[in-house]
Amino acid sequence: MTGQEQDLGFAPExxxxxxxxxxxxxxxxxxxxxxxxxxxxxxxxxxxxLKKPLAQCRVALITTAAPHQPGKGDQGPGAPYNAAAKFYxxxxxxxxxxxxxxxxxxxxxxxxxxxxxSNTYFPLPQLQRCAAAGRIGxxxxxxxxxxxxxxxxxxxxxxxxxxxxxxxxxxADAAILVAN
Amino acid sequence: xxxxxxxxxxxxxEENGIATxxxxxxxxxxxxxxxxxxxxxxxxxxxxxxxxxxSDSQASTLELALRVLEVAPAPRTTVxxxxxxxxxxxxxxxxxxxxxxSAEEIQRRREEFDRxxxxxxxxxxxxxxxx
Numbered sequence: 072m073t074g075q076e077q078d079l080g081f082a083p084e085x086x087x088x089x090x091x092x093x094x095x096x097x098x099x100x101x102x103x104x105x106x107x108x109x110x111x112x113x114x115x116x117x118x119x120x121l122k123k124p125l126a127q128c129r130v131a132l133i134t135t136a137a138p139h140q141p142g143k144g145d146q147g148p149g150a151p152y153n154a155a156a157k158f159y160x161x162x163x164x165x166x167x168x169x170x171x172x173x174x175x176x177x178x179x180x181x182x183x184x185x186x187x188x189s190n191t192y193f194p195l196p197q198l199q200r201c202a203a204a205g206r207i208g209x210x211x212x213x214x215x216x217x218x219x220x221x222x223x224x225x226x227x228x229x230x231x232x233x234x235x236x237x238x239x240x241x242x243a244d245a246a247i248l249v250a251n
Numbered sequence: 252x253x254x255x256x257x258x259x260x261x262x263x264x265e266e267n268g269i270a271t272x273x274x275x276x277x278x279x280x281x282x283x284x285x286x287x288x289x290x291x292x293x294x295x296x297x298x299x300x301x302x303x304x305x306s307d308s309q310a311s312t313l314e315l316a317l318r319v320l321e322v323a324p325a326p327r328t329t330v331x332x333x334x335x336x337x338x339x340x341x342x343x344x345x346x347x348x349x350x351x352x353s354a355e356e357i358q359r360r361r362e363e364f365d366r367x368x369x370x371x372x373x374x375x376x377x378x379x380x381x382x
Binding site for chain 2: 087091098102110112116117121135153154158174180183185192206207248251
């Protein structure tokens with residue numbers, strides 16, 4: 072960087088969103104898994120504006136976290152990746168209750184975070200506070216767990232219809248989906 | 252997979268009349284898929300809803316997601332949270348960065364990956380898959 076550029080207040084070049092698809096591609100190529108993963112990619116994106124003010128909307132929370140499963144290995148905080156804790160079916164939980172959800176079964180950043188605070192990936196308590204304050208109309212009666220399947224066909228053709236049926240049964244107007 | 256899964260789910264719900272917002276930390280995966288609304292936090296994966304043990308951060312992150320839900324003018328609306336994980340961006344160089352791993356570590360990870368894949372396969376193919 073020249074002196075002239077320094078005056079402009081540019082951030083360091085590495086201070087940009089991590090290029091995950093490239094990192095993951097390079098990582099698995101080097102590990103010896105030849106065929107690159109084909110990521111889902113669409114040119115067209117659907118759009119459904121809110122049909123009423125958020126203060127009147129019933130909002131569903133969707134997570135990829137898994138209920139803690141005693142006996143299935145270390146699930147954290149600070150657990151290494153644990154495939155034994157994975158799940159492969161959409162599940163739901165009563166939003167009026169407290170839940171112990173974990174993310175040891177997905178590829179979080181284990182160097183820089185430990186998943187010690189579930190509010191960083193499962194904001195149900197915060198969403199309940201928003202409902203109590205009138206910011207949203209209500210939290211849907213259930214939250215839903217989405218399995219993270221490598222097969223996009225399974226996600227789209229089996230899991231998404233199930234998720235939609237849950238949302239409709241609960242009368243959800245809007246949904247917040249939290250990735251890990 | 253996780254960011255891709257929620258992106259596909261957001262698209263599906265939206266196509267069927269339910270407005271959505273994705274909260275995530277992997278900007279490229281979500282935008283490559285293409286979603287209606289996205290609140291991006293430039294945080295390590297696992298912190299899409301805010302910083303650990305920081306209720307102000309968590310509250311402001313969810314509030315921003317709600318704002319995106321309300322006011323996005325068109326699909327592919329991405330808003331980046333103004334919160335920073337750390338003043339030093341060096342953490343971004345670590346995730347799955349092959350340049351930072353020794354040959355021994357790469358071999359160890361290969362073996363671990365195969366082991367975990369077998370475990371996942373066993374669960375996936377079980378007659379009553381978990382969940």
